[in-house]
Amino acid sequence: MALSAFAALCFLATSATAFAQAPVQQVQVDGIIAKVDNNVILRSDLEFGYLQYLAQTKQQPSEELKCQLFTSLLQDKLLLARAEVDSVVVDEAMVSSNLDERINYLASQVGGTDRLEQYYNKSLRQLKDELRKTVREQLVMEKMQRQITEKVSVTPKEIKKYFNNIPKDSLPYFSTEVEIGQIVKEAEISRQQKQEARQKLEELRKRILAGEDFATLAKEYSQDPGSAQAGGELGFFKKKELVPEYEAAALRLQPGEMSNVIESQFGFHLIQLIERRGQEFNTRHILIKPGTATVDLNAAAEELDSVRNMVLNDSLTFAQAAKEYSDDENTKDNGGMLSNRATGFTYIPMDQVDPAIFFVIDTMEVGDISEPIAYTTPDGKEAMRIIYLKSKTQPHQANLDDDYQKIASAALNQKRSKAVNEWFKKNINSVYIEIDPEYQDCNLLQKPVQ
Incomplete structure (x- = not known):
C-alpha cells in the first residue's frame, strides 16, 4: 500500500461530496503518535488520511487498513530521515513547478481557482504556502525510492510467472481503453499585443508614483488569480523559487520600492x-497578460495543419512531429502521448478521457489525426492542437498478449515494492524511532518481507 506522506495532495483531489460522505468517527485529541528522528506523525495525519482513503476507495472501515496506513506513514518518515542523513535534496524550482501543476489540477477538478479557494476558505497563496x-517531502521520498529501486528489473520469465500466479477468477477486467496523442501550438503573441500590455502597466506605475495604493490597484487590475485578492502579495519565497526575471528585479529593490x-x-x-527576512523575500505584483487574437x-x-499533412503523408511519425513542433512540454518528449494520471500508462479508460477529447475521438478510427481544434492550456494560454488516436482496445479480461505492458509494470512494481521493504528492514535501526504504545502492534516494518 503506497500512500504518500499523509497523502495530503493525493486526497485533496477527492471532491467535497466524497469527503462529506466519509464515515464519521470519533477522533481523539491530536498529538504525536510516532517520531522518526526529527520527523513526527500526528494522530490527525493518520485520521485524516484514513477517512479520505475510505471516502475515495469506498472500502469498509477496519483496524487492519488503519494499521497499513500508519505503517505507510512510518515508511515515509523513515525515507525522509534517511534522505537527510544521505543529503538527498530536490531542486526548489522543481518543487515550485510540481506545486503549480498540482494546484492547477485540483482547480480543474473543482471548477476553477475561485471554487478551490472557496472550498478550502484560503487564497491560492495560502494553499501553496501550506502545501x-x-x-517537497513527496519529491524527496520519490527520489529516495528511485535510488533504492534503480537497478531493479524484471525478465520475461518473471513477468510470465507473475501473471500465472494470479488466480484465474481474480484476473482484472479491462474496459475500453485508448492511447491518445496531441501536438499543441500556442497562439503567438504579437508585438502590438505585448506593447499594449506593457503600456497598461506603465500607466498603472505612474498612478502609483502619483500616490495611489499598489495593493488596491493590484486587486482591481492584476490578472494573477492567486494573488490579486491579496493585493498582489505572493508571500515569502527563497532564491530560485520564482522565475528568474521576477526574482532578479525583486532582489534589486529596497522594501517599499517598485520595479x-x-x-x-x-x-x-x-x-x-x-520585506526581506534572511534568505527569503516577500513581494506583491500586478500581472498583465498580453491578449491573444484570432x-x-x-x-x-x-x-498544425501542415504538420498533420506531413504525418499523414509519412514524411515523419507523429512522435517525431510532437518532439519537433509541439509546445506541450509534458508530452512532446513522450511521443505526444497523454498519460493516465493514476497509473502513468498511456492507456486511458474511455470513461476517464477528458470530455473535450472524448467527443473528438468518438468518431475517429485508430490511426486518424483530427483537424486542428481550439484548446486552452492548463496555465490559461490560448492554443490549437491536433489529436491522434493511436490505439483502442475492446473490453476484455487481462491476458499476456493484449496487456503485456501493464502486466510487466505490475510485476516490476511488485519487485520494487519488495526491494523497498527490504531496504526498510535494513535501515529501520539506523534512525531513532519512537511509537505510541497504542500503535506498537501496527509497526509492520518489523514483520518479515513477503
Whole structure:
C-alpha cells in the first residue's frame, strides 16, 4: 500500500461530496503518535488520511487498513530521515513547478481557482504556502525510492510467472481503453499585443508614483488569480523559487520600492518589495497578460495543419512531429502521448478521457489525426492542437498478449515494492524511532518481507 506522506495532495483531489460522505468517527485529541528522528506523525495525519482513503476507495472501515496506513506513514518518515542523513535534496524550482501543476489540477477538478479557494476558505497563496513542505517531502521520498529501486528489473520469465500466479477468477477486467496523442501550438503573441500590455502597466506605475495604493490597484487590475485578492502579495519565497526575471528585479529593490515593468513567461509585472527576512523575500505584483487574437490562432492552426499533412503523408511519425513542433512540454518528449494520471500508462479508460477529447475521438478510427481544434492550456494560454488516436482496445479480461505492458509494470512494481521493504528492514535501526504504545502492534516494518 503506497500512500504518500499523509497523502495530503493525493486526497485533496477527492471532491467535497466524497469527503462529506466519509464515515464519521470519533477522533481523539491530536498529538504525536510516532517520531522518526526529527520527523513526527500526528494522530490527525493518520485520521485524516484514513477517512479520505475510505471516502475515495469506498472500502469498509477496519483496524487492519488503519494499521497499513500508519505503517505507510512510518515508511515515509523513515525515507525522509534517511534522505537527510544521505543529503538527498530536490531542486526548489522543481518543487515550485510540481506545486503549480498540482494546484492547477485540483482547480480543474473543482471548477476553477475561485471554487478551490472557496472550498478550502484560503487564497491560492495560502494553499501553496501550506502545501509546499508536503510537495517537497513527496519529491524527496520519490527520489529516495528511485535510488533504492534503480537497478531493479524484471525478465520475461518473471513477468510470465507473475501473471500465472494470479488466480484465474481474480484476473482484472479491462474496459475500453485508448492511447491518445496531441501536438499543441500556442497562439503567438504579437508585438502590438505585448506593447499594449506593457503600456497598461506603465500607466498603472505612474498612478502609483502619483500616490495611489499598489495593493488596491493590484486587486482591481492584476490578472494573477492567486494573488490579486491579496493585493498582489505572493508571500515569502527563497532564491530560485520564482522565475528568474521576477526574482532578479525583486532582489534589486529596497522594501517599499517598485520595479520598472518586467517581462516573464507569465506576462508583464510591476513588482513591489514588501520585506526581506534572511534568505527569503516577500513581494506583491500586478500581472498583465498580453491578449491573444484570432489571427494568432489561425496561424497556429495553419502550422498544425501542415504538420498533420506531413504525418499523414509519412514524411515523419507523429512522435517525431510532437518532439519537433509541439509546445506541450509534458508530452512532446513522450511521443505526444497523454498519460493516465493514476497509473502513468498511456492507456486511458474511455470513461476517464477528458470530455473535450472524448467527443473528438468518438468518431475517429485508430490511426486518424483530427483537424486542428481550439484548446486552452492548463496555465490559461490560448492554443490549437491536433489529436491522434493511436490505439483502442475492446473490453476484455487481462491476458499476456493484449496487456503485456501493464502486466510487466505490475510485476516490476511488485519487485520494487519488495526491494523497498527490504531496504526498510535494513535501515529501520539506523534512525531513532519512537511509537505510541497504542500503535506498537501496527509497526509492520518489523514483520518479515513477503
